[in-house]
Amino acid sequence: MKITEFEHPNHPDHILMLKSSDVPYKCDGCKELGFGPCFKCEDCNFHLHEECALASKSSYHPLLKRCELRFCEETYGGRYCDACGKDVMGFVYQCTHDNAHDLHPCCLKLQRIIIGDGFELRLSDKVPSKCLKCNSKEISRGIKGWSYVSSCGEYCYHVACVKDLVLENWRNGYFNGDNDNISAQTSNLALLQIASPSNEVAQRGDRLGSKAKKFWRIAKMVLKLIISAIFGDPTGGIAIIVEALVSSTSA
Ligand SMILES: [Zn+2]
Ligand SMILES: [Zn+2]
Ligand SMILES: [Zn+2]
Numbered sequence: 001m002k003i004t005e006f007e008h009p010n011h012p013d014h015i016l017m018l019k020s021s022d023v024p025y026k027c028d029g030c031k032e033l034g035f036g037p038c039f040k041c042e043d044c045n046f047h048l049h050e051e052c053a054l055a056s057k058s059s060y061h062p063l064l065k066r067c068e069l070r071f072c073e074e075t076y077g078g079r080y081c082d083a084c085g086k087d088v089m090g091f092v093y094q095c096t097h098d099n100a101h102d103l104h105p106c107c108l109k110l111q112r113i114i115i116g117d118g119f120e121l122r123l124s125d126k127v128p129s130k131c132l133k134c135n136s137k138e139i140s141r142g143i144k145g146w147s148y149v150s151s152c153g154e155y156c157y158h159v160a161c162v163k164d165l166v167l168e169n170w171r172n173g174y175f176n177g178d179n180d181n182i183s184a185q186t187s188n189l190a191l192l193q194i195a196s197p198s199n200e201v202a203q204r205g206d207r208l209g210s211k212a213k214k215f216w217r218i219a220k221m222v223l224k225l226i227i228s229a230i231f232g233d234p235t236g237g238i239a240i241i242v243e244a245l246v247s248s249t250s251a
């Protein structure tokens with residue numbers, strides 16, 4: 001049976017209810033952003049991802065086969081997540097090896113395979129081609145991070161880069177949940193060149209014309225699916241903004 005009410009030791013005074021959120025929320029466990037259903041206390045504006053509220057004591061991940069990952073509510077500073085490369089600020093799964101691996105609870109639970117319309121994306125720690133957002137195989141600090149890669153190998157996005165895309169726009173106020181304002185927001189958004197295609201890709205576009213258009217149409221579909229896989233399925237106003245965000249992401 002699905003758990004819809006929950007008492008969490010980090011929020012002892014009130015019962016948390018599983019509800020979907022109209023605006024993106026910041027999880028009070030892992031401090032990462034989320035869309036869609038979460039455990040929340042409306043009185044206190046307290047939110048937990050399902051993955052954070054229902055974390056198990058220990059877990060495994062097929063991309064970190066030799067690691068037993070133990071759930072911790074806090075860790076010492078300077079840790080980053082092996083999947084998304086972002087800092088660990090709260091709840092985390094960490095292995096017991098000397099050079100420990102870390103995974104945010106949501107990153108541990110990232111969908112391993114996304115099935116789209118005629119294509120399949122796999123979560124991978126190796127990239128056959130450059131990420132379509134940053135045009136690189138590494139994300140930063142020499143970290144490779146994990147990516148979603150299509151079976152043909154042509155479509156590849158870092159989990160980190162998709163997170164950045166959404167976070168930048170969240171910080172810029174495009175996800176403020178003011179539904180009346182969504183059309184104004186999305187038209188602003190469309191004016192922004194959020195992720196200008198790399199020179200290489202632009203050149204490819206000049207040469208290939210309609211093939212390039214098809215390429216970018218699929219790339220946008222891929223991106224939208226990855227956003228849902230990372231942040232949860234967007235509903236209502238969030239879905240509209242995600243749509244606009246993805247549409248303005250390429251030429
Ligand atoms: Zn969380
Ligand atoms: Zn409360
Ligand atoms: Zn390990």
Ligand SMILES: [Zn+2]
Pocket residue numbers: 081082083084085086103104107
């Ligand atoms: Zn992560």
Ligand SMILES: [Zn+2]
Pocket residue numbers: 131132133134135136138139157158161
């Ligand atoms: Zn990237």
